[in-house]
Amino acid sequence: MKIMEKVWGTLGIIEPVETEDDRLRQDEPESKTSKKNNLVNLTNSQKPIKVIVVEPYSFDDAQQIADHLKNRKPVVVNFENTDKDVAKRMVDFISGTTYALSGNIQKIGNNIFFCVPSNVDIAYTGRDDGADKSVLSWMNK
Structure with missing residues (x-):
């Protein structure tokens, strides 16, 4: 009809x-005669975020880390095998890069930093041993 x-x-x-x-x-x-246009896709359509891990040996590796951040990829930087003076310069450079990109940098372990662009938030609850977080005490060891 x-x-x-x-x-x-x-x-x-x-x-x-x-x-x-x-x-x-x-x-x-x-239910058989009703329209079936109300389907909801429950799968996650976003790609998983890839975290880059870098173990720099020279200051030249700082540009590689900055490029990853510019491409909106989070980076874990492990300075355990890096000279202390080079590591200090790199932390200064990477801190400036993350600030310029509205990102964040967080110390997550001894000689290990987590650098993220603005599309990633860090939720880290580390142990507070009363140390001043503004001073990089790991450089003095």
């Missing part, structure tokens, strides 16, 4: 004619 015929039939203009298809639809449950 066409829609206009239904409307005219309810207004009394014409007598509605019921077809066999209409009778079959009335016998079916409502």
